[in-house]
Amino acid sequence: MKRFAYLGLGSNLGDRAAFLQEAVAGLPDVAEVSGVYETAPVGGPEQGPYLNCVAQLLTDRTPRQLLQLCQESEKAAQRVRDERWGPRTLDVDLLWIDGEEVDEPDLVVPHPRMHQRAFVLIPFCDVAPELVASLPGAAEIMAADAAQVAAIGPLTLSS
Numbered sequence: 001m002k003r004f005a006y007l008g009l010g011s012n013l014g015d016r017a018a019f020l021q022e023a024v025a026g027l028p029d030v031a032e033v034s035g036v037y038e039t040a041p042v043g044g045p046e047q048g049p050y051l052n053c054v055a056q057l058l059t060d061r062t063p064r065q066l067l068q069l070c071q072e073s074e075k076a077a078q079r080v081r082d083e084r085w086g087p088r089t090l091d092v093d094l095l096w097i098d099g100e101e102v103d104e105p106d107l108v109v110p111h112p113r114m115h116q117r118a119f120v121l122i123p124f125c126d127v128a129p130e131l132v133a134s135l136p137g138a139a140e141i142m143a144a145d146a147a148q149v150a151a152i153g154p155l156t157l158s159s
Helices: 017-025 063-076 118-127 128-135 138-148
Strands: 003-011 030-033 037-038 051-059 091-097 102-104 107-109 148-153
Touching: 003 017, 003 063, 017 051, 017 063, 017 138, 030 148, 037 118, 051 118, 063 091, 063 107, 091 107, 091 118, 118 128, 118 138, 118 148, 128 138
Parallel strands: none
Antiparallel strands: 003 051, 003 091, 030 051, 037 051, 037 148, 102 107
């Protein structure tokens, strides 16, 4: 059965927009993509700003298959995992799957920190405003941190 799943994408190394464009273009089952937002990094070492977006998929893939898809996208962008929360060419997180909860050592759905991060919530709101509104504390986080998130525009995909 198909249901909506949401992926958060971010990049702060190299051609950030190209990494997002290529990642979204390579995703199956894309139903909608948020606008692109430039955001300050949260946590980790000193680093440059990120471009972030959220992709909505209409899919019948399992949570494990979606996690594998996220990891394959990162690998295609030559992501290197040197430092926790360090700079990266591409970060793809599985945020939410309608009707699914997973709590395993390497996979937690819904994403455990998404409701604390304006850089996730603001683009997420573009594609699923009712869902974001239902997350505890989301409105307060978005209001408090909105100044740190700048709208860049739509993601342009080649046809």
